[in-house]
Each structure stands twice: as C-alpha cells, then as structure tokens.
Amino acid sequence: MLLKRPFDFCAVLSSDTVERLENVPEERQEWFSSSQVRGCDYAGVDWSRVTPLDEELIERMRGCETVFMDMVMRLEWKRSIPYAVRKQWYLRHLQFWNDYLIRQRINLYISAWIPHEIPDIVIYHLCKLRRIPVVYFHTTTMRDVSFAEYAIEDPAPKIPQRYEALLREYAGVKDWKEIPLSASFNKRFASLTTPAVQKPPIESYKRLTYWGRIRRMLTAQPLLFLQFLVAYCTPTGLRRALKTCERWMAVRRTNAYYDAHAINPDFTRPFVYLPLHYQPEASTVPMGGTYANQLLVADLLNAHLPEDVLIYVKEHPRAGGWLTRSPGYYAQLLAMKKVRLIARHVDTFLLREHCKAVATVTGSAGFEAIFRGKPVLLFGYRFYQYARGVFRVRTAEDCAKAAREIFMHHATPSLVESRLFLRAIEETCIHAVLDPWKLKVTHLSEEEHVRKCTDAILQELDAMNIK
Numbered sequence: 001m002l003l004k005r006p007f008d009f010c011a012v013l014s015s016d017t018v019e020r021l022e023n024v025p026e027e028r029q030e031w032f033s034s035s036q037v038r039g040c041d042y043a044g045v046d047w048s049r050v051t052p053l054d055e056e057l058i059e060r061m062r063g064c065e066t067v068f069m070d071m072v073m074r075l076e077w078k079r080s081i082p083y084a085v086r087k088q089w090y091l092r093h094l095q096f097w098n099d100y101l102i103r104q105r106i107n108l109y110i111s112a113w114i115p116h117e118i119p120d121i122v123i124y125h126l127c128k129l130r131r132i133p134v135v136y137f138h139t140t141t142m143r144d145v146s147f148a149e150y151a152i153e154d155p156a157p158k159i160p161q162r163y164e165a166l167l168r169e170y171a172g173v174k175d176w177k178e179i180p181l182s183a184s185f186n187k188r189f190a191s192l193t194t195p196a197v198q199k200p201p202i203e204s205y206k207r208l209t210y211w212g213r214i215r216r217m218l219t220a221q222p223l224l225f226l227q228f229l230v231a232y233c234t235p236t237g238l239r240r241a242l243k244t245c246e247r248w249m250a251v252r253r254t255n256a257y258y259d260a261h262a263i264n265p266d267f268t269r270p271f272v273y274l275p276l277h278y279q280p281e282a283s284t285v286p287m288g289g290t291y292a293n294q295l296l297v298a299d300l301l302n303a304h305l306p307e308d309v310l311i312y313v314k315e316h317p318r319a320g321g322w323l324t325r326s327p328g329y330y331a332q333l334l335a336m337k338k339v340r341l342i343a344r345h346v347d348t349f350l351l352r353e354h355c356k357a358v359a360t361v362t363g364s365a366g367f368e369a370i371f372r373g374k375p376v377l378l379f380g381y382r383f384y385q386y387a388r389g390v391f392r393v394r395t396a397e398d399c400a401k402a403a404r405e406i407f408m409h410h411a412t413p414s415l416v417e418s419r420l421f422l423r424a425i426e427e428t429c430i431h432a433v434l435d436p437w438k439l440k441v442t443h444l445s446e447e448e449h450v451r452k453c454t455d456a457i458l459q460e461l462d463a464m465n466i467k
Contacts, residue, residue: 005461009104013037013120030104038118039075040089042096051099053091064125065090070292071118073280076323078243093122101126108466110457111136112434114152116282124152135460137430137453139438140383141364142188145425146433147383148460152286156383156428163386163424167417176415185426189419192371195353247322257327258315261334262343265351270407271310271340272301272377273355275348275365278316279324284380288361291379291393295332300393301359301377302336304400306407311359312351314342357406366390370413370421375406387421389413430456 010024013032021029036043058065072086097119100106106127114136115124127134128151138155139146147156170179181189218225231237265271276294277284284292291297301311313333315325333339342351348365352358358369362380369376369389376390377399385392389412391402405411432444432452442449 004458009106011100011104011106013123034117034119040092042092045096047095050095051102053095053098057098058091058094060129061094061125064094064122067121067125067286068093068118070285071116071121071280073285073321073323074116074118076280076321078247080323090122093119094126097123097126101130101132107132108461108464109134109136114138114149114282114287116286121286133464133466135457135464137434137456138383139433139435140425140429141367142425144431144433144438144442144444146430146435146438147428148430148456153289153381155287155381155385156425158428159383159421159424160386162428163421166420166424167388170416170420173416176419179416179419179423181419181423182426185422189371189422192368192418192422193415195372196349250326251319251322254325254327254330258325258330258341259344261330262315262341265312265340265342265346265354267354269310270306270308270356271312271354272305272357272359273351273365274298274301274311274313274359275351275363276313276316277361277363278318279320281320283362287382288380291361294361295329297359297361297379298333298336298339300396300399302338304396304403305338306403309338309356309407311336311339312342312355313339314346314348314351315344317344317348371415371418373412373414375402375412377402377406383425384421387413388417432456 006023007021008024009028010021011030011032012021013034015034020026068090069083069086072081072089075081101123109123109127109132111120111124111134115121124134126132134150135148136150137146138149147158149155150157173179214225214228217228232241274294274297277288279285279292284294286292298311298313305311330341333341352365352369352372352374355374357375357377358365359377360366360379362378362382366376366378366382367384370384370387374389376384377393378385378390379393384390391398391405393399393402430452432449433439433442434449434453439449
C-alpha cells in the first residue's frame with residue numbers, strides 16, 4: 001500500500017514485534033507495544049513535556065470515558081481493577097494521545113479492527129473530536145467478509161443505500177429464488193434458512209482451555225512446564241495459586257446459582273429469546289453502547305413487552321471473565337417478573353425457532369433470526385441493523401414501539417427481504433479480513449487478504465480525498 005500511497009509519518013500501535021514499514025523513513029516511524037500501552041505503561045515518556053489536560057477536553061470526552069471504564073474489564077482476568085486506578089489510567093491515556101495527535105500532526109487513523117483494546121478507544125474518540133478521518137475494518141458472522149467502517153454507531157454504512165435500491169428493484173418479487181447470489185453467499189443463505197442453521201465459522205475453531213494450555217505446555221515444552229511448576233512453589237507463586245482458587249470458587253458459585261434457578265422452556269407460552277453475550281468482548285463494549293450492561297436490556301423488555309410474554313434468558317456457552325457474572329447478576333434478572341433463566345443444555349436454535357422475537361445487543365442470533373422470519377430487537381450497533389425486521393432500540397419508546405409492531409401488528413421479515421439484504425452485503429463488503437482471529441478459519445490465502453484489503457484501504461483514502 002505504501003508504494004502507491006506514501007506516508008510522511010506513521011505511529012504504529014501493534015504487537016511487541018517491530019516490523020519496519022517500507023517506504024517510510026525509519027526515523028519517521030514510531031512503534032508502541034500494545035501489551036505495554038494497554039496497561040498504561042508509557043516507559044521513557046517525560047510527562048513534564050506532555051500537554052496537560054483541561055476541563056473542556058475532559059468534559060467533551062465524557063462519552064469516551066464511560067466506554068473506557070467498562071473496557072478495562074478486559075484486563076481483569078486475574079485481578080479486580082478499582083475505579084481509582086481506571087480513572088488514573090484513562091486520564092493518562094487521554095493526556096498522552098491528545099498531545100501526540102497534535103504534536104505529530106496526525107491526520108488519519110487506520111485500524112485493522114474496531115477500536116476495543118483500551119488505548120485505541122481513546123485515540124478513536126480523540127480523532128472523532130478533532131475531525132481526523134477514521135477507518136477501520138470489522139468482520140461479520142460470515143467467513144472472509146468484512147466492512148470498512150468509520151463510526152461505531154453506523155457500521156457497514158454502504159449497506160443501507162444498496163439495500164434500499166435492491167428493495168425497490170425487486171418490489172414485485174414474491175419468490176426469493178428470483179434473487180441471484182454468488183455460490184458462497186447462496187450456500188450461506190441455505191444454511192441460514194434451515195432450522196438447525198450453521199454456527200458462525202469462527203465458532204468451529206477449537207479454543208484451548210486453561211488446562212488445555214497447561215497440557216500442551218507439558219507435552220511440547222516440558223522444561224517451560226517445570227519452570228511454571230517451580231514458580232508456584234515460591235511465596236509469590238503460592239499467593240497466585242490462592243488467588244486462582246478464589247477465582248475458581250467464585251465462578252463455581254456463580255454457575256451453581258444459575259443452574260439451580262434455570263428451567264426448561266415452556267414452548268406453549270409466548271416468549272422473546274434473549275441470549276446473553278460472552279463478556280468482556282467488543283460485541284458489547286464498545287458495540288453495545290449503554291446496553292453493554294445486559295440487565296438494562298432485560299429491564300426494558302420486562303417493562304414494555306405484553307403482560308403474557310415471557311423473556312427466556314440463556315447464558316452464553318463459553319465462560320467469560322470471572323467478574324462479568326455473579327449470583328447477584330442472575331438474581332437481578334430473576335427479580336424481573338417476565339424473565340426466566342433457561343437451562344444450559346437447551347439448544348439455542350430450538351429457542352429461536354419457538355420464540356416470537358429475538359432480543360440481542362449485537363449477537364449473531366439476531367442476524368440468523370431474520371432468515372427464519374423472526375423479528376429482532378437490536379440494542380447495539382451491528383452490520384445487520386439496516387435489515388427489514390430489525391427494530392433498533394435506543395429509547396424506552398423504541399422498545400415499546402417495537403413490541404407493538406411485533407405483538408400487535410405481527411411484523412416479521414420475509415425471505416425476499418432477507419435474501420436481498422444478503423445480496424446487499426455481497427455487493428458492498430470486502431471479501432477478505434484483517435482480524436487475526438478470523439484468519440484462523442479463512443478459505444483465502446494470505447496474499448488474497450493482503451491484496452483485497454490493500455485495495456480497500458486505497459479506495460477509502462481516495463473517497464476521503466487523502467493524497
């Protein structure tokens with residue numbers, strides 16, 4: 001890319017491996033270790049030379065601060081980080097990057113994925129505040145499909161215009177078979193329209209558990225395993241082991257509480273299906289906005305759904321951070337009159353098939369639902385928010401209106417509308433990805449990803465008139 005569009009200066013926030021950029025003078029590159037900066041480690045910075053913060057900037061960045069404070073949960077796998085520390089980190093990140101953007105005259109922010117790794121959300125919001133162009137690439141639930149995005153609240157902005165045009169073009173069509181799709185998208189459509197459906201490709205990738213990683217270390221790196229074992233025999237190691245046991249016990253208590261109060265669903269009762277998100281993850285912070293707190297979602301539904309409609313809440317199959325759930329969390333859900341916790345063994349697709357609607361922050365269950373004729377109450381920001389049958393909920397009135405449309409007017413998406421939406425995705429997406437995690441299940445070569453994503457970046461720079 002740099003051969004076609006040279007940069008005068010590049011600041012790179014990446015892994016600990018420094019790979020110098022070609023066609024940018026070495027002295028005009030500055031590399032930051034994401035693992036260090038994420039924990040607010042700016043080693044070597046002379047803070048007396050960094051522009052101090054003032055009230056005006058802090059107040060204008062309040063929205064960012066709220067997201068940042070939630071996002072720090074990503075670092076709480078082995079410890080709890082108190083509010084005072086989070087606040088100190090936020091102000092330090094804000095001070096450094098505000099000064100840096102001005103001093104280095106940054107005029108473009110490009111990211112391989114949605115800002116969600118803690119310092120990058122501060123950079124993103126500062127760029128928005130200072131009207132610095134932003135472009136990042138975010139994936140979908142489909143293999144090797146991503147979008148160039150500019151704002152968290154408006155994902156996949158190229159879809160709606162094309163989708164509306166297709167709806168007009170096929171206004172009289174009643175049979176979805178008249179709408180052409182490529183072989184790969186037609187295959188995806190076929191899987192989405194079956195009762196069982198196929199899980200998103202990334203869900204088929206086997207993740208190693210903690211004990212799985214230990215076993216792999218034992219067999220592949222026995223000397224490292226021995227060092228790991230010896231480290232736990234020191235006073236520090238024993239304290240770590242004690243903390244680990246405390247975390248496991250907290251998780252066991254939480255799981256036991258859920259299982260004791262979860263029931264099998266009664267499919268004779270009308271219900272909205274609310275599958276909980278895995279947390280912490282970008283799908284809720286920042287993509288969920290305020291509704292990253294899923295208790296707020298359940299509370300709104302409880303207040304605005306018809307009296308005879310239940311809310312079936314099912315926990316995510318993968319365990320999240322040890323602080324994301326607690327017995328108290330589930331107790332708050334159970335205190336809501338219409339909420340029922342559903343047993344873990346109940347199939348999610350069975351719940352989707354029998355529900356009157358799916359409610360989600362940004363989950364794949366919402367995207368899958370529209371292909372089964374199920375309306376969706378969407379509380380966050382996701383690429384499928386533009387589809388027919390998806391009711392975007394920001395306010396209490398939005399929720400009440402959606403409930404009326406679904407339960408009084410029986411609003412449902414049609415297969416024609418859903419297939420046209422898939423067609424709009426096909427015509428506006430980037431048929432490649434940059435996210436290393438999604439590359440684990442790719443069907444494309446590395447060269448194809450590089451070429452297609454490079455072309456996409458250059459097109460975006462042309463569209464933003466950045467020379």
